[in-house]
Amino acid sequence: MNFKLKVGKASEAGYITILEGVERKTLVYGNNTLLSEFRLAKGKTIPMHRHPQEQTGYLVSGKLILITDGKRYEMKPGDSWSIHGDLEHGVEIAEDSLAVEVFSPVREDYIP
Helix, strand or coil, X not given: CCCCCCCCCCCCCCXXXXXXXXXXXXXEECCCXXXXXXXXXXXXXXXXXXXXXXXXXXXEEEEEEEEECCEEEEECCCCEEEECCCCCEEXXXXXXXXXXXEEECCCHHHCC
């Protein structure tokens, strides 16, 4: 697929529950990147997992504990991260949170 511009408009529609307390919405995607928003509920976790895509994120609000390589990283609003593809990682959700993440290459399983 080749295009010069694709626009995503703000909407409450399109959120998918991927785990209890974890909702994801694909905001927009292009040829090489995909932008998603995650709503995360306090006390929930995203289990350790891996995928081939690089994952770069920004915490808009809340508090998360990012876990990778046996280390724990406390993330607060304004903090960001980049996780190399195929690196095992997980998240503990310490407060209700909102995160925005870019995946590259595009996660085909996230295309609506």
